Amino acid sequence: MDFYAEELISHYEHPHNKGVISNSDSKFHEYNPTCGDDITIYLKIKNDIIEDVKFDGNGCSISIASASMLTDFVKGKKLSEIEKMDFKTLKELINIDPGPARLKCATLSLKTLKGAVFLYEHKPMDQNTKNM
Amino acid sequence: MVSKNDLSDGIESVRSDFPIFKRRINGKRFAYLDSASTSQKPKQVIKAISDYYVNYNSNIHRGIYNIAEKSTSMYISSKEHIAKYINANSYNEIIYTRNTTESINLVALTLGNEYVNKEDHILITDLEHHSNIVPWQLLAKRKSAAVDYIKLDESKEHLDINSIKEQLEKDPKIVAISHASNVLGTVNDVKEITREAHKHGSIVIVDGAQAVSHMSVDVRDINCDFYAFSSHKMFGPSGIGVLYGKEELLENMGPLYGGGDMIHTVTHDTYSWNSLPWKFEAGTPNIEGAIGLNAAIDYIEQIGIQRIAKHNMALTAYLLEHLSKIDDITVYGPKNVDNRRIGVVSFDIKGLHPHDVAQVFDSEGIAIRAGHHCAMPLITESLNRSALSRISFNVYNNYVEIDRALKAIKKAKKLFKVK
Numbered sequence: 001m002d003f004y005a006e007e008l009i010s011h012y013e014h015p016h017n018k019g020v021i022s023n024s025d026s027k028f029h030e031y032n033p034t035c036g037d038d039i040t041i042y043l044k045i046k047n048d049i050i051e052d053v054k055f056d057g058n059g060c061s062i063s064i065a066s067a068s069m070l071t072d073f074v075k076g077k078k079l080s081e082i083e084k085m086d087f088k089t090l091k092e093l094i095n096i097d098p099g100p101a102r103l104k105c106a107t108l109s110l111k112t113l114k115g116a117v118f119l120y121e122h123k124p125m126d127q128n129t130k131n132m
Numbered sequence: 133m134v135s136k137n138d139l140s141d142g143i144e145s146v147r148s149d150f151p152i153f154k155r156r157i158n159g160k161r162f163a164y165l166d167s168a169s170t171s172q173k174p175k176q177v178i179k180a181i182s183d184y185y186v187n188y189n190s191n192i193h194r195g196i197y198n199i200a201e202k203s204t205s206m207y208i209s210s211k212e213h214i215a216k217y218i219n220a221n222s223y224n225e226i227i228y229t230r231n232t233t234e235s236i237n238l239v240a241l242t243l244g245n246e247y248v249n250k251e252d253h254i255l256i257t258d259l260e261h262h263s264n265i266v267p268w269q270l271l272a273k274r275k276s277a278a279v280d281y282i283k284l285d286e287s288k289e290h291l292d293i294n295s296i297k298e299q300l301e302k303d304p305k306i307v308a309i310s311h312a313s314n315v316l317g318t319v320n321d322v323k324e325i326t327r328e329a330h331k332h333g334s335i336v337i338v339d340g341a342q343a344v345s346h347m348s349v350d351v352r353d354i355n356c357d358f359y360a361f362s363s364h365k366m367f368g369p370s371g372i373g374v375l376y377g378k379e380e381l382l383e384n385m386g387p388l389y390g391g392g393d394m395i396h397t398v399t400h401d402t403y404s405w406n407s408l409p410w411k412f413e414a415g416t417p418n419i420e421g422a423i424g425l426n427a428a429i430d431y432i433e434q435i436g437i438q439r440i441a442k443h444n445m446a447l448t449a450y451l452l453e454h455l456s457k458i459d460d461i462t463v464y465g466p467k468n469v470d471n472r473r474i475g476v477v478s479f480d481i482k483g484l485h486p487h488d489v490a491q492v493f494d495s496e497g498i499a500i501r502a503g504h505h506c507a508m509p510l511i512t513e514s515l516n517r518s519a520l521s522r523i524s525f526n527v528y529n530n531y532v533e534i535d536r537a538l539k540a541i542k543k544a545k546k547l548f549k550v551k
């Protein structure tokens with residue numbers, strides 16, 4: 001089956017960066033009521049660079065695996081780079097097209113991450129995430 | 133696993149009436165196990181609708197010409213047929229709406245607004261669909277009234293008898309209750325609850341969305357005041373639903389919408405309403421929907437609702453039996469297959485999100501539902517889950533599809549390495 005590539009399943013089974021950062025600089029929680037997917041992202045930020053990131057929560061394979069891959073990807077990135085990320089970047093990152101039915105599962109972690117960055121900077125959310 | 137291919141009375145031949153089953157999905161034969169969401173349509177219904185467009189498309193109640201008389205009489209005979217099918221007194225008691233949701237809202241916005249006052253109680257249950265919760269929450273908010281819930285019993289399979297008694301002591305103005313649950317498959321004893329509720333002076337509205345295509349419905353036997361259902365769940369087209377109401381109640385209710393057809397006379401300063409059922413149907417209705425629904429009821433009657441019920445129960449028994457043999461599966465709803473349940477089975481596989489379960493099913497060409505099934509209070513508060521997978525049946529399903537579903541469950545467990 002194409003949808004569930006080995007890599008995705010492996011991230012789901014053994015997610016990277018799972019946990020909490022107790023002295024985080026920013027923390028944001030998102031929830032998808034249609035399936036109960038629930039993700040909190042914690043950021044440690046220095047000089048506008050993500051020093052450390054962790055996520056915690058529950059969800060389906062797509063939401064957990066994409067949170068795992070996303071948190072790997074953004075470590076060491078500038079906040080301005082996170083702001084520029086959109087669904088296309090995420091799709092390349094997770095390497096599947098989730099299709100309309102699973103779009104919300106796939107994008108939940110990015111939405112949460114952007115929320116955490118927004119909270120840190122107090123800037124309005126950009127258009128890319130608003131429509132996700 | 134041994135497949136039972138035949139249902140003893142030959143009902144499996146009806147599958148060929150449904151053109152959609154010629155399709156293949158992901159290279160596999162299409163198996164549709166989501167009829168609680170909406171039913172598939174037989175060619176008889178499709179033909180009735182296209183026949184209207186091809187041969188007598190015209191507005192009703194207006195034209196004095198051949199085809200307009202035909203469409204008007206087809207529309208009215210649809211209502212007469214519904215009235216007979218649910219044993220209403222006459223078609224004056226049959227109001228067409230868009231769906232169950234609109235039928236319930238219509239009652240909340242007309243009778244509800246008139247009848248419910250500050251500090252009154254509205255009683256619903258823990259196993260309602262959002263469409264039988266939110267209209268009452270909105271009404272309660274408008275009127276500063278309270279919405280109370282009849283609880284589930286310990287088993288979480290049926291309503292708790294004591295909770296029914298206890299809540300009725302508050303003399304609720306309105307009791308709104310589903311005939312059958314779209315999550316648990318539970319059939320509520322709506323006749324008994326109506327009888328008790330009437331002793332407390334309550335108006336009773338029954339949400340029959342899930343019940344109508346699974347059992348015979350007799351509104352006069354139930355003696356409820358209103359009964360709501362949707363055409364699309366009973367082999368008819370979407371966009372048309374039914375509100376049955378007792379004539380004396382409908383007579384005394386104001387209309388919801390104003391416009392054409394619902395009035396008798398209009399002057400610059402005054403209006404008077406049309407008679408029932410037209411008072412509640414402003415504007416050009418869903419004519420092709422009514423014609424399609426009529427054909428859908430013909431279709432059900434031709435097979436026989438008792439045979440359909442028996443078929444669905446046989447499939448449910450088979451599914452429940454096999455699910456109980458698989459490790460790490462929790463099945464919600466009644467485990468006994470009797471007249472207190474319909475062919476809707478919700479389940480949860482430990483360690484697997486329902487979305488992933490549904491996705492694996494889809495890869496096998498099998499459609500099931502995953503999510504909160506528009507019953508969030510039931511799933512998140514009463515059952516303490518965030519989402520469930522659901523298999524539901526109707527007349528076109530067969531044992532082979534259940535075997536495929538069971539295989540898909542094994543595949544999902546293997547893929548995600550759940551034991």
Ligand SMILES: Cc1ncc(COP(=O)(O)O)c(C=O)c1O
Nearest residue numbers: 231232233261263314341342362
């Ligand atoms: C028990 C129940 N009530 C109401 C509804 C709402 O039906 P509709 O969306 O056709 O208004 C449904 C549909 O899923 C249902 O299962």
